[in-house]
Amino acid sequence: xxxxxxxxVLKAIGVVKSEIRQPSMRDSKDVVSDIVVDxxxxxxxxNLDEFSHIIVLYWMHQVTATxxxxxxxxxxxxxxxxxxxxxxxxxxxxxxxxxxxxVRLLKRQGNILKVKGLDAINGSPVIDLxxxxxxxxxxxxxxxxPWVSKR
Amino acid sequence: xxxxxxxxVLKAIGVVKSEIRQPSMRDSKDVVSDIVVDxxxxxxxxNLDEFSHIIVLYWMHQVTATxxxxxxxxxxxxxxxxxxxxxxxxxxxxxxxxxxxxVRLLKRQGNILKVKGLDAINGSPVIDLxxxxxxxxxxxxxxxxPWVSKR
Numbered sequence: 001x002x003x004x005x006x007x008x009v010l011k012a013i014g015v016v017k018s019e020i021r022q023p024s025m026r027d028s029k030d031v032v033s034d035i036v037v038d039x040x041x042x043x044x045x046x047n048l049d050e051f052s053h054i055i056v057l058y059w060m061h062q063v064t065a066t067x068x069x070x071x072x073x074x075x076x077x078x079x080x081x082x083x084x085x086x087x088x089x090x091x092x093x094x095x096x097x098x099x100x101x102x103v104r105l106l107k108r109q110g111n112i113l114k115v116k117g118l119d120a121i122n123g124s125p126v127i128d129l130x131x132x133x134x135x136x137x138x139x140x141x142x143x144x145x146p147w148v149s150k151r
Numbered sequence: 152x153x154x155x156x157x158x159x160v161l162k163a164i165g166v167v168k169s170e171i172r173q174p175s176m177r178d179s180k181d182v183v184s185d186i187v188v189d190x191x192x193x194x195x196x197x198n199l200d201e202f203s204h205i206i207v208l209y210w211m212h213q214v215t216a217t218x219x220x221x222x223x224x225x226x227x228x229x230x231x232x233x234x235x236x237x238x239x240x241x242x243x244x245x246x247x248x249x250x251x252x253x254v255r256l257l258k259r260q261g262n263i264l265k266v267k268g269l270d271a272i273n274g275s276p277v278i279d280l281x282x283x284x285x286x287x288x289x290x291x292x293x294x295x296x297p298w299v300s301k302r
Contacts, residue, residue: 088197
């Protein structure tokens with residue numbers, strides 16, 4: 001049974017300001033967005049701009065209405081593809097609608113981060129920021145199936 | 152102000168079975184663990200084993216007791232380093248104690264995934280699984296500061 005454990009409640013640490021206004025399949029790699037972090041957490045951003053890239057975890061708030069997300073989906077809604085297990089896809093319709101994006105950090109100014117390549121829509125609550133560290137976050141020679149189109 | 156939004160409550164989709172019993176700085180890259188996924192979500196794992204590597208998001212349940220996590224920490228507890236903003240580090244003491252690991256998927260058997268390189272301790276609730284897709288998750292030539300030791 002899928003359980004809600006006591007204490008697994010997320011705090012919004014900030015919010016995304018983006019020109020992306022609704023979920024879409026558009027390529028967001030050139031989209032520039034702001035992440036406005038809670039002013040009380042400004043100090044927690046210190047040193048982050050020593051990294052060229054950061055990992056953004058955010059809440060896909062427009063899909064949280066789904067009480068019972070599907071276990072099978074078609075990747076990117078592509079009807080040419082068979083149904084796949086949702087955990088084998090990046091579909092937002094998942095048990096916990098958490099998005100993960102690796103983005104370029106263009107600038108930090110106080111509690112505001114300007115980033116490039118974030119696919120989160122405007123208003124998405126941000127739940128964590130981590131530095132992108134190749135030794136942890138990158139794998140050489142990883143294998144993906146043919147149905148995954150290159151970005 | 153850090154807000155708890157209605158609806159940002161996480162469900163455990165599974166649990167980590169690991170020989171790692173308590174938080175430590177040990178290198179986990181050769182640790183083999185099982186992720187036991189909720190049996191109701193078994194189908195949602197279909198096709199995941201077409202990928203060599205997966206991203207595991209998990210709840211660092213042993214640090215959730217901290218009501219007010221520090222905004223500044225020393226990376227890896229290293230006293231030779233100055234205090235850094237917590238979002239510039241991978242410290243578990245963060246506003247939302249979510250861990251992110253990229254691991255090798257060795258085998259899927261029903262609702263159980265055998266993985267290599269997971270740094271989560273035994274009993275950690277798993278909150279999401281995503282396929283590792285180099286085009287989304289990897290960056291060529293990312294810059295990190297000198298104080299980040301290579302893994």
